[in-house]
Amino acid sequence: AQKITQTQPGMFVQEKEAVTLDCTYDTSDQSYGLFWYKQPSSGEMIFLIYQGSYDEQNATEGRYSLNFQKARKSANLVISASQLGDSAMYFCAMSRPWGVNTGNQFYFGTGTSLTVIP
């Protein structure tokens, strides 16, 4: 069974500091994708970063980087230089192929609530 685990229900970080949000996943698939999404209090889901299981380099997108440790099945999100606007819920997600040449299933963790302190 596929599963995403986010063990930190809530995190606090000082403005301008870096923070790491943990995510571990469980799958027996060789090919899969890992995502992080941000959900502000307004409710919309915002894509942050993607890492493919065959990608050897850690993904980076601006202040976001994904620390991918395949053997440990972890995909932690690192936010550098935190800003007040980073306060939000963060979800880790995994995609896996469903069938042959068809679509993909997606699994989400329970989320981590990040609060940036001025």
Added chain:
Amino acid sequence: DSGVTQTPKHLITATGQRVTLRCSPRSGDLSVYWYQQSLDQGLQFLIQYYNGEERAKGNILERFSAQQFPDLHSELNLSSLELGDSALYFCASSADRGMGETQYFGPGTRLLVL
């Protein structure tokens, strides 16, 4: 603004009823995904359509059905509604159907079943 639109924004209905949620993907996007977000179940993937065809299924109940029309908009039909169906329903779209495609989420439809 992601470019994905969902209507209605809010919906209040009674148990046993049927509702239809509508989603218009971003211009040019061929894939549409439906998700349910509730307090007890978290975010659940329901179903994916690509260019009018069902491509992947998640935890979608038999009481729920979806389709994607030739103009690529999609509808999620929820029938025989129960209190537990109260949730935020998201639609997302992506350009293609690959595993790493960036999904752009709509603002969601908040459904309350009384």
